[in-house]
Amino acid sequence: MTIRLHIGAALAGALTLAAVAAPAVAQNWRGWNIHPEGYPNTTAIEQFAKDVATATDGRITAKVYNGGILGDQPDAIDQLRAGALNFANFNLGPMGPVVPATDIVSLPYLFKSPAQMHRVMDGPVGREFAKAMAKKDIIALSWYDGGSRSFYNTKHPIKTPADLKGLKLRVMNNDLYVQMVAQLGGNATPMAYGEVFQSLKTGVIDGAENNFPSYDSSNHYEVAKYYSIDNHLILPECLCVAKKTWDGMSKADQAAVRKAAIASAQLQRKLWAQQVQKSETKVEASGVKVNEVADLGAFQARMTPIYTKFEKAHPKLTPIIKQIQATK
Numbered sequence: 586m587t588i589r590l591h592i593g594a595a596l597a598g599a600l601t602l603a604a605v606a607a608p609a610v611a612q613n614w615r616g617w618n619i620h621p622e623g624y625p626n627t628t629a630i631e632q633f634a635k636d637v638a639t640a641t642d643g644r645i646t647a648k649v650y651n652g653g654i655l656g657d658q659p660d661a662i663d664q665l666r667a668g669a670l671n672f673a674n675f676n677l678g679p680m681g682p683v684v685p686a687t688d689i690v691s692l693p694y695l696f697k698s699p700a701q702m703h704r705v706m707d708g709p710v711g712r713e714f715a716k717a718m719a720k721k722d723i724i725a726l727s728w729y730d731g732g733s734r735s736f737y738n739t740k741h742p743i744k745t746p747a748d749l750k751g752l753k754l755r756v757m758n759n760d761l762y763v764q765m766v767a768q769l770g771g772n773a774t775p776m777a778y779g780e781v782f783q784s785l786k787t788g789v790i791d792g793a794e795n796n797f798p799s800y801d802s803s804n805h806y807e808v809a810k811y812y813s814i815d816n817h818l819i820l821p822e823c824l825c826v827a828k829k830t831w832d833g834m835s836k837a838d839q840a841a842v843r844k845a846a847i848a849s850a851q852l853q854r855k856l857w858a859q860q861v862q863k864s865e866t867k868v869e870a871s872g873v874k875v876n877e878v879a880d881l882g883a884f885q886a887r888m889t890p891i892y893t894k895f896e897k898a899h900p901k902l903t904p905i906i907k908q909i910q911a912t913k
C-alpha cells in the first residue's frame with residue numbers, strides 16, 4: 586500500500602514536471618475565407634497567418650483555405666464555434682442569426698459612409714459586438730471593410746423602388762434582407778454565395794446585391810449587367826478566432842495574435858479602398874451599366890417598418906442604433 590502510494594506520488598510528480606518542462610505543442614491552425622486569391626481580404630488574412638507564425642517562432646502555423654472550399658459562411662461559423670476551424674474572415678451580415686446584436690449592422694441604410702462605419706466599429710459599439718460574439722465562442726479581433734452593397738440585375742437599371750417590382754433577388758442568409766427586398770417590392774431568395782453565378786446564368790434569379798469587388802471577383806457582372814448604386818448596406822467584417830483556440834493560448838501569444846489581426850485589418854482596409862475603384866472601372870469597361878440612385882429617400886422611407894419591428898423585438902439594442910445614427 587505504502588509502496589503503491591509512493592509510486593503514485595512519484596508518477597504524479599514526474600507528470601507535473603513533464604508538463605512544465607515540455608515544449609509547447611506545435612499547433613496547425615485552419616482558417617476559412619470565402620474569397621479567391623488576390624482579393625483584398627485574402628491577401629490580408631494570409632498576411633495574418635504569416636505574422637502569427639513569425640510572432641510565435643513557428644509554434645503556431647496557420648493555413649488559410651480560400652474560395653469557401655470548407656463551406657459557406659453559416660457552416661463555417663458552426664465549425665469555428667466547435668473549434669474545428671481556428672480562424673476566419675466573417676461578414677457580420679449573415680452573423681445576425683447566430684449573434685442577434687450584430688443584426689444592427691444589417692438594418693438598411695444605417696451607416697452613412699464606410700468611414701463612419703469604421704469609426705463606429707473601432708469604438709465602443711464595436712466592443713459591444715465583440716462581447717456578444719464572444720458569448721457565442723467567436724472571438725472578433727479586428728474589423729475589415731465589408732464594402733458598400735447595391736443591387737444588380739439582368740433586366741434593367743433600378744432608379745425607383747418600382748423598378749424592383751417582381752425581381753427575384755438573391756440575398757445573404759439573414760431575414761432582415763428578405764424584409765428589405767420585400768419592402769421594395771422584390772422577391773428575395775437567401776442563397777449561398779457560391780451558387781449565385783449559376784443561378785443568374787440560368788435565370789433562377791434576376792439579380793443580387795453586393796459591393797463592386799465581389800460583383801467583379803464572382804463574375805456576376807458578366808451576367809447581370811445593370812448595377813444600381815444605392816448603398817443599402819455598408820457592412821463590417823471580422824477577423825475572428827475560435828474561443829477554444831483563444832482560451833488555449835498564453836497571454837503573450839494572445840497579444841501577438843491580436844496585434845497581427847489589427848495589422849491585417851489595416852492592410853485589408855487600404856487594399857479594399859483601392860479595389861473598389863479598380864473593380865468599378867473594370868466592370869464599366871466590360872459594358873456594365875452603372876447608375877446612381879438619385880432619390881434615395883424613396884428607398885429609405887420604405888425601411889421604417891423594419892426599424893420599428895426590430896426595435897420592438899430588441900428594445901435593449903435600440904440605444905446602440907441611436908448611438909450609430911448619432912455618430913459623425
Ligand code: GTR
Pocket residue numbers: 619675676678731732757777778794795796799
Ligand atoms: C461578400 C462578402 C462575403 C460574402 C458575400 C456574399 O461581399 O465579403 O463574406 O458575404 O459578399 O454575398 O455572400
